[in-house]
Amino acid sequence: MAQKTYAGVTVEVNEEGYFTDPSQWTPEIAKEIAAEEGVELTDKHFEMLEYLRNKFNSGDALSIRGINKSGIVDVKTFYGMFPGAPLKKSTKIAGIPKPSSCV
């Protein structure tokens, strides 16, 4: 367990930098994590982050294929928004645990 400070707030994160308490998240914090990940957040990004947080809060599993059903962007665009490993990056910025891809 570790702590990090974003936008003047100290938050609890795990060894990979994922939030252990998603309720500590704010949009201001998201901007700073995004900067660390080399992503600049647009309104579309925030819509996506909100979708991910809602999914997580309702106990649904997150997956790449599910993005097509989000009604916000398709998977290709999602890859463009969070280059590299989009689900891992976006969940980190959204302040929720890394998806376990439910075994």
Next chain:
Amino acid sequence: MTKKLLILGAGTGGTIMANKMRKDLSRSEWDITIVDQYKTHYYQPGFLFIPFGYYKEADVIKPKSSFVPVGVNLVYSEIDKVDGENNKVFLKDGEVLQYDILIIATGTKIMPEETPGLKGELWHKSVFDFYTIEGAKALARFFKTWEGGDLVINIADMPIKCPVAPLEFTFFADAFFLERGMRDKVNITYVTPLSGAFTKPRASNMLGGLLKDKNINIVTDFVLAEVDNGKKTIKDYSGQEIPFDCLISIPLHGGDSMVERSGLGDDFGFVQTDKNTLQSNKFENIFVIGDAGNFPTSKAGSVVHFEADVLFENLQCYIEGRPFTAEFDGHSNCYIETGHGKGALIDFNYDTEPLPGSFPFPGIGPFGLLKETRMNHYGKLMFRWIYWHILLKGKEMPIDTKMTMAGKKLN
């Protein structure tokens, strides 16, 4: 008036529940009906053995009716939808079944048509699945005369049924081509959407090590976008391309289309269910078992078996109007064939990743956890007999429903 227990799906979960509930509920008080569109019960773990000629079709099929007990009505029909508000199930043939309690056990199926190009002109010619009997048999025929090339094993995206099966397939393929004296002609690549060989860290390390030892390439974080039949490549969403001569695809999985028509499912048609009580999130008299649910654990037979014990107890609670006393912990127990007559075994739940140790008896075994042994391989082979004769009939097995830490080593 007699009450009605209705079970949708006569696969592993539905059949076990029919057996358990018929023994428990008085026939004068409860009618039990089970509905399935197919007459054949497949031993699905056996599909893995078919492409390599270790099993034949006859080794993995029996009539469903052999496992449904006397006193349970077996109806063969497709299911149209569940009307949860009015406690009714509509069948495709027009019949309407009323229920007091409904168990959904309609499983999961592969959906190759969801990925562009996957079910294209090469389907079952040089692109195969082994999650259906047709795919497994087509592949067995193909392997008999294949002269080698790039063999790519690809998981389209999670969740999939039996997440270790693609690894077992890969280990079997290595052993199979080695035994045929042509391993040097087959370049094997394992392509996965995960960041390692498996989802849980320690098992991933152990299984990743085995891939390396067997000279199998691994490509991670690859989420399948399309199959190019002309160029014979698979592409992911970031544009990465991998060529194949033979593609073994584990396509996207989804729940039965009945779930979506009934408005009970998540984005992939898995029924939204309380992961501990196994009760539907929408209707209190609907319960779910096995692959049909959105449980965050493996879609696997062992999970169904452990869930059946929990569901049995909770149904008794529900019928008698008591609070639920049983809780499912996500327990999963998987034999992993590693080839050459050896196997590994993993045992885990929602909160505890697979750990090394011995199973089921601490310090004794006979099975070894998270390591390759001959005994683990025999365990897998014996399991087919156990499945037909003990498991489906809902009889007791000497394995705890809840995962236990006894026999596991933390460090």
